[in-house]
Amino acid sequence: MSYRLSVRALCEFTAKAGDLDLRFTPSPTAIEGIAGHQTVTRRRSPGYERELPLEGSCGSLLVRGRADGYDPAANRLEEIKTHRGELSRQPANHRALHWAQAKVYGWLLCQARGLARIELALVYFDVSSQRETLLLEQHDAETLRQFFERCCQGFLAWAEEELAHRRRRDAGLDALAFPYSSFREGQRQLAEAVYKATCTGTHLLAQAPTGLGKTLATLFPQLKAMPAQALDKVFFLTAKGPGRQLALDALATMDAPLRVLELLARDKRCEHPDKACHGEACPLARGFYDRLPAARAQAAGVALLDREGLRAVALHHQVCPYYLAQEMARWADVVVADYNYYFDQSALLHGLTQANGWRVGVLVDEAHNLLERARGMYSAALDQRAFADLRRTAPAPLKKALDKLQRQWNRLNREQAGDYQVDPALPDALLLALQQFVTAVGDYLNEQPAGLSPGLQAAWFDALAFIRLAESFAEHSLFERTLLSAPGASRRSRLCLRNLLPAPFLASRFAQARACVLFSATLTPQRYHADTLGLPGNHVWLEVTSPFRAAQLQVRIARHVSTRYADRQASLAPIADLLAEQFAQRPGNYLAFFSSFDYLEQVAARLAAAHPAVPCWKQTRGMDEAARQVFLARFAPGGRGIGFAVLGGAFGEGIDLPGERLIGAFVATLGLPQVNPTNEHIRTRLQALFGAGYDYTYLYPGMQKVVQAAGRVIRTPEDSGVLHLIDDRFAESRVRRLLPSWWQVD
Structure with missing residues (x-):
């Protein structure tokens, strides 16, 4: 049995070192990244090969990935990275990780095509200026092979333990019995439907009465189906904290060797909320990747990594609990988390599922809440008053961008006839000014170890969210403008990209899962939820017989x-x-x-x-x-x-x-x-x-x-x-x- 992993996962596991450092962030959006890659590759010669699938083995490891591009005429393999801001401020360990990926891809290509030497290129593309920075290295195939094997050797011991854990887990789940002597009335009906949906790879919309025991009736059958369906993970997603605790309690009743992780929001995990996320400011970020292997090894031996369990491991090794939890999401069998960890536009669990090719089962608790929650995930708002207040205290390098943003915003206000207005299109000039503000803040942040003031950071995040949603503006959303003050020089407004229909965004999330089970006591009528959430046409509907008279x-x-x-x-x-x-x-x-x-x-x-x-x-x-x-x-x-x-x-x-x-x-x-x-x-x-x-x-x-x-x-x-x-x-x-x-x- 081989252990499969991506090139990126291999390099992140073995090549990351030094501090946790988020100053050269946020990276461009997914759409900007795709567009940037396309821009770079369009500039290449006609014989340029794009998205090359490559794979190679080392012992029990099978490493796969897609190299960004290869120019046969120049014998050059390119690893393309999009960015925003001054490249000179990029942390050294980020650059080292990128070179590691390029070298692994370089060996896989040399092996596939019998090449004795190859030129490797890191191509950094600035999405703001549309400029490329090219870094080149020459390597012979033997050197690259040795690098690849060193990386694999650094992962092999972990892979062997992961394979052994997978065998123990699957054997335990095969033998797993329902934790109580019998099912409640209606509970077996729901459990059988969940098991069948998971085995057939279909999605289930299940309405079941309150008090039935839905948490256990959905978790147990999906876990039972894990071995035969080769599921890598089960995600139990909730709208509120009490739902998470019910899931953790249900999992505690199951006699199986599972790794269970509870994911919490950053503000509930952070030990130093007054400090920025980099080694010069936070002691738990300093040397994070150097201490991570020991923390990860200990955490992998803890069956229940709930809030306190994970915090104890993190503080013992002096690493950040929030980012240790994100790391352990890669190695847990069951992850209990809020909806946003899978359904949001930058969702951690969905991103990991895509990157690693996982087969996952998804359970959505109290699913009647998902529509409004998803509308919020794909909406964004900007309050002009907050940006105007920043002008007085903003650092000097940001004042020009803030002034330009205010000018464009005020021009928009002068054109508005009533207090509330919905426009069919977005204002390009204001979006450009907003993008320039985001770039200016990113550049400033890279230079300032102390980070941003709370107000400036909030405005920056709001602007980023607005820009990202503006890229996909369509009939599923409204662009609203609301005046907040009387006409005059100080007239201010609130802009909102309000999502009405999350179905176009959620459909890809459902498609990524082997089986999604959405359950609640109130999912009537079926068509309403299927239409608004974007469930595929072949989903199954179930109304569970009530145990009540x-x-x-x-x-x-x-x-x-x-x-x-x-x-x-x-x-x-x-x-x-x-x-x-x-x-x-x-x-x-x-x-x-x-x-x-x-x-x-x-x-x-x-x-x-x-x-x-x-x-x-x-x-x-x-x-x-x-x-x-x-x-x-x-x-x-x-x-x-x-x-x-x-x-x-x-x-x-x-x-x-x-x-x-x-x-x-x-x-x-x-x-x-x-x-x-x-x-x-x-x-x-x-x-x-x-x-x-x-x-x-x-x-x-x-x-x-x-x-x-x-x-x-x-x-x-x-x-x-x-x-x-x-x-x-x-x-x-x-x-x-x-x-x-x-x-x-x-």
């Missing part, structure tokens, strides 16, 4: 109440009376959901005035974690009262209050998003694309929140409770079709 949940519609905005004032008294009447009939703990904090406050005030004996407590704006825990602690077994919350907020999903902790809920809204210019543009665009603009923009997202909130009541087969849907529209047939099929509505 209709008798467990009394569902009542308050047809005499309208919660439409115009009817809010008239609805206060009937809603307060309904809450009090239900509480009198069966005292206990209830949740009441409303469309806004204002509405919540008004109903709570009416209840307190008309029915002061009913205890109540309220969600407030900006609640921190401690305050949320205090709110939830009121839902104790044997407790009595009504908790008031906002639909779609912190208490609308992801909380577990089984048994007497919660015996009922009131939902006084359909949860419809606000009608505003942005949402109306979304409605118009989705109507043109799918013929369902209103449903896709308002009705389906709103009803998802309703069903999620209602799902807090019945958590186990032993629970019972009541649900009041407060609005006459809940009685409409098109709305009732979106309610769970096991509900029996009175």
